[in-house]
Amino acid sequence: MLRLDCLRSIYSELERCLVITIMGAVAAELQSVGHRPNFFYLQHAMGLASSTGLGLALCLPDQKVVVFDGDGSLLMNLGGLSTMARYRPKNLVHVVFDNESLLSVGGFPTATGTGTDLDGIARAAGVPRVSTVRDVESFANAVKDAVYGSELTTIIAKVEAKGPSGYVTDLSLLENRFQFRRHIQSLKRA
Amino acid sequence: MPVSLASSKVIYEGLKECDVRLVSALPETWLVHLIRMTDEDPEMILVRLAKEEEGVGLSAGAHFAGVKSAMLMQNHGFLASINGIVSFAHLYKIPLLMLISYRGSLGERDPWQTQGGNVTEPVLRALRIPYFVLDAPETAKKRIRQAQTLAESSMQPVALLLTRDLMWEE
Numbered sequence: 001m002l003r004l005d006c007l008r009s010i011y012s013e014l015e016r017c018l019v020i021t022i023m024g025a026v027a028a029e030l031q032s033v034g035h036r037p038n039f040f041y042l043q044h045a046m047g048l049a050s051s052t053g054l055g056l057a058l059c060l061p062d063q064k065v066v067v068f069d070g071d072g073s074l075l076m077n078l079g080g081l082s083t084m085a086r087y088r089p090k091n092l093v094h095v096v097f098d099n100e101s102l103l104s105v106g107g108f109p110t111a112t113g114t115g116t117d118l119d120g121i122a123r124a125a126g127v128p129r130v131s132t133v134r135d136v137e138s139f140a141n142a143v144k145d146a147v148y149g150s151e152l153t154t155i156i157a158k159v160e161a162k163g164p165s166g167y168v169t170d171l172s173l174l175e176n177r178f179q180f181r182r183h184i185q186s187l188k189r190a
Numbered sequence: 191m192p193v194s195l196a197s198s199k200v201i202y203e204g205l206k207e208c209d210v211r212l213v214s215a216l217p218e219t220w221l222v223h224l225i226r227m228t229d230e231d232p233e234m235i236l237v238r239l240a241k242e243e244e245g246v247g248l249s250a251g252a253h254f255a256g257v258k259s260a261m262l263m264q265n266h267g268f269l270a271s272i273n274g275i276v277s278f279a280h281l282y283k284i285p286l287l288m289l290i291s292y293r294g295s296l297g298e299r300d301p302w303q304t305q306g307g308n309v310t311e312p313v314l315r316a317l318r319i320p321y322f323v324l325d326a327p328e329t330a331k332k333r334i335r336q337a338q339t340l341a342e343s344s345m346q347p348v349a350l351l352l353t354r355d356l357m358w359e360e
Contacts, residue, residue, distance in 0.1 A: 018254075040254070044277035048247035055251020055259075058235050059212060079240025080247075087237065177282045181254045188256060 001135055003097050003159040004029045007068075009140040013147050014038070014066060017093075018056055018184065021068040022049045024104030025163030026097060030068070032164065035171060037183040043173055047077030050084060050094060057089035063187070064091050064147055071098040071112045078121065081154075085126035088152040094127070095143060096154065099161040107161055122154040129153040192359040197327045198223035201289070201352070204334030205260055210287070211235060212252045214245035215262040220291040220357040224262055242267030246274030250284045258338070260287040265294065265310040266303075268349070275317065279347045286347035287338050292323070297354045314349055321349035325356050 003025065011033050019039045021027045027041035042049045053067035074081065074096055084094065100113035112118060122130045129151045133139045139157050146153035202224055205213070212235040213228045215221065228236040235257075237248050245261040252259040263271070268290050279286050293300070294307020314321045320340060324330050333350060341348040 042278065042282075044281055045246070045274050048243070048250075048274055048278055051244040051247025052251040052254075053247075054237070055212065055248035056255055057251075058237065058248075059252050059255035059257040077241075077244065080244050082240050083237065083244055173282060177284075181256075184254055185256055 001139065001157070001159050002162060003099070003157070004033070005136050006097070006139045006157055006159065007033050009136050010143045013144055017064045017066045017147060018060070019066045019068065020049050020053045020056070022046065022070050022073045024070075024167050026068050026070060028164045028167045028169055031169045031171060037179050039176075040180040041171075041176055046073045047080060049073060050077060051080050053092055053094065054080070054084050054087065054089065057092040058087060060184070061089065061091055064093065065089075066093045066095065066143075066147065069094060069096045071096060071100060071110050071118060072102045074118060075110055075112075075116070078125075081122060081125045081127065084152065085122075085128075088126070088128055090150040090152065092152050093143065093146040094152070094154040096156050097159050098156050099159050101161045103161050103163050104167060119156045122156070127152055127154045130156070132156040132158065134158045193220055193222055194327075194357055194359050195223050197330065197356050198227065200327045200330050201334065202227045204331035207331065208258060208287075208335055208338040210258045210260045210338070212237065212248065212257050212259040213262060214239055214248045214259070216242050216264070216267050218264040218267070218291055218293075220293070220352065221262050221264075224289075241270060243271040243274040246271055246278050246284075246286065249286050250278060250282070253284055258287075260289060262289050264291045264306075265351075266306045268310065269306060269313065272313070272317070275319070275347055280317075283345035284347075285341035285345050287334075287341050288347055288349040290349055290351050291357060292351040292353050295354065310351065319347050319349050320344075321351060323351045323353060325353040327356060330356065
C-alpha cells in the first residue's frame with residue numbers, strides 16, 4: 001500500500017476537517033494531491049503533530065481534526081499518545097503511516113520494523129478505538145468511520161517505504177501557518 | 191507543604207486576566223496549587239502532559255484555534271522542550287507564555303535540581319527568549335500581562351521564571 005494512494009482515497013473527506021501532518025513525505029505528498037487552507041504541515045518538531053492536533057481538538061470540540069503522523073514521529077513522542085488517550089477528544093482522528101523507516105533521512109529502519117507494535121501501544125495507552133489497515137480500501141473505510149464517528153481513533157496504516165523525489169515544496173512555512181489560523185478564525189465567525 | 195498559596199493565587203488571577211483558557215502542565219512541587227486551581231476551574235482546559243515538550247504542540251493548537259494558553263513547567267521541563275521551542279514555536283512564530291519554576295537557584299536544598307539552575311538563564315539567552323524573573327507577588331500580575339502581550343505581539347515564546355522567593359514560604 002502506498003501512502004499517496006491512501007491520501008488520494010480520503011482527500012475529499014478532508015475538506016470538512018482540520019488537518020495536521022508531520023514533515024517530509026507526508027507533507028509533500030498531501031500537497032501534491034492538493035493543498036487546502038485547512039491543512040497545516042508541521043515541517044519539523046518531530047512528534048508534536050499529534051500534540052498540536054490534541055490542542056486543536058480540545059479547543060474546537062465542534063471541528064473534526066485529522067492528524068497524519070508517522071512511525072518515526074510517533075516513536076519520538078509515545079508519551080503524547082498517553083496524553084491523547086487521557087483526554088480522548090471525540091473529534092480527533094490520529095492516522096499513523098507506518099513505513100517502518102525514517103524515509104526522509106535515507107530510509108533507516110525504525111523499531112516498528114523489528115517488532116514494535118504501534119497498534120498495541122496505542123491500545124495499551126488507552127486510545128478507545130485502534131485499527132491496523134494494510135490496503136487502500138480498508139484505509140479509506142477506517143478513516144471515514146473515524147471522521148464520521150465520535151471516538152478518539154488511531155489508525156495504523158502499514159505503507160511501503162516509498163515517497164516523493166523531493167520534500168521541499170513552494171508553500172512557505174509561515175504562509176501555511178498564517179493561512180491555517182486565518183481559515184480557522186473564519187470558520188468561527190461563520 | 192510551604193508552597194505559597196497566596197502567590198499561586200496571584201499568578202492564577204494574572205493568567206485569568208490575560209484570558210488564558212488552556213494550560214498545559216507537568217506536576218512539580220512549586221506548581222501544585224496552580225495546577226489544582228486550573229483543574230478546579232470549569233472555564234479552563236487543563237492538559238496534564240507526559241513530557242513538557244508536548245506543551246509546545248498544545249499551545250500551537252490552541253493558538254490556531256484562537257485560544258490563549260500558558261505552559262506550567264519546571265526549568266528542567268523547559269530544557270526538555272528546546273527542540274519543540276526552536277523547530278515549532280520559533281520556526282512558525284507561535285506565541286508561548288511559559289511559566290517556569292526556577293529550581294536549583296539560591297537556597298536550593300535538592301542536589302538534583304542544581305545543574306538545571308545553573309543553565310536556565312544562559313539557555314534562555316542563547317535561544318533569544320525574552321524572560322523576566324518573578325520574585326515579588328506585588329508585581330506578578332503585571333509581569334504576566336506584559337509577558338502575554340509580548341508573546342502575542344512578537345509571536346514568539348516569552349518566559350517568566352518563578353523564583354523561590356515567590357513560590358516558597360520558608
